[in-house]
Amino acid sequence: MSTTTPTAPAAPPGAPKTSLFHPTVARLTYRALLGRRRALILFVLPALLVVLSVAVRVLAGADDSTAGGILGGFALGTMVPLIGVIAGTGAIGPEIDDGSVVYLLSKPVSRSTIIFTKLGVAIGVTVAFSALPVLLAGFLLNGNSQQMAVGYAVAAAVASVAYSALFLLFGTITRHAVVFGLVYALVWEALVGNLIPGAKTLSVQQWALAVGQKAAAEGAITSDVQMPLAIGLLVAVTAAATWYAARRLKALTLAGEE
Template sequence: MYNPTVARLTYRALLGRRRAAILCVLPVLLIVIAAAVRSFSGADDQVTANLLGGFALATMVPQIGVIAGTGAIGPEIDDGSIVYLLAKPVKRPTIIFTKLIVAIAVTMVFSAVPTFVAGMILNGNGQQLAVAYTVAALVASIAYAAVFLLLGTVTRHAVVFGLVYALVWESLFGNLVPGARTLSVQQWSLALAERIGTNGLITSDVALPAAVVLLTAVTVLATWYAGQKLRTLKLAGEE
């Protein structure tokens, strides 16, 4: 199911100079803010939870997911270069699965790693906050990559729709509207973080069993449907 050639081409596309620079903006900003906060206010568990939850998990992780997920396949579909890949003797579900793995890996590296570093800067993993939010970022990366990879296969405006989802639904409604929280990847990942963190500093509106089921279902269904959509793409001369 995993094709090294497809993976290499996808990594090259995602980590090109321009896209890599974009991917680095939010992680660098998070670490700079963490260092500034620590220097001014010292180690504070509540401040750490607020920054890692409000900025890292609610804003940075979904936006990194948008860039990696849509960028793994969207540009190839938009410019038509996908036909060269589809013409190769590689099954289309294999293409989707490989691109998903690459998108997940890139999202994890550019979101979970800086989340952990920021947490250690802020309070040295007091109350297990750095580890808890890192786990949440890792889990959220999987679901976000799958959802935004699907968007890249169904619309030419995947980045726009992805950013609207990330900024409006996850960052705004997911934090402010009680009913919307149960349909938020952020809240599902927080359910795992809540189990790791201590002193009630991390809370989620979704129970852990439900969160695991929803994360799994969304990832599997998005990946399956992306594969189905790729099957419908026709090459010249195909019946």
């Protein structure tokens, strides 16, 4: 006597897929980020860092203090957050602004999947255009003396994750995401976060430096935030921003939806 094993009921046609990554959404997002004028800025900033590093090495020679100033001040303090703004807001903001997001939302893909996929793309682009150039610049400046190139590259990669999540959130809550992102990157991170002691605790840059200093020689990289607190804040901000971005996207309704 044969028996049959019950199978789970098939998902109804048009039901949203629940995986965390969707290849088609990822491909469209990559094209949006690297196929528009914003891609020029993505290439210009790292190129400027590399050219600056070569010029400094040729004119002044290898110097740890100068290397730290360029990698910590220009690269991590300005370039990385700006690239985060371009990639994070560009991953979804333009689609919401021009209304083309409705075509994506009408597909059988869960909105959480859309957010996770776009965040993954934004992180990948930000790391590629920030952490890798920082690593190269560090070797050009002082030959990775005191493991500074590696330490700052790690800090740039860590910061890329938090910036991508934060600026992706901006793209879902306001049509002026780039403006808000630039204010945060250039005013809070580059100015307030570096000058006011209390504000440094709320700076992604300082959290990333706390992680990066563990990859460098002792004293080569410093941070005003302790490592455990820095990791906790990085995780909390990234998770909270991603969760709320997904919530905001779910709040968008299409014509005909209840």
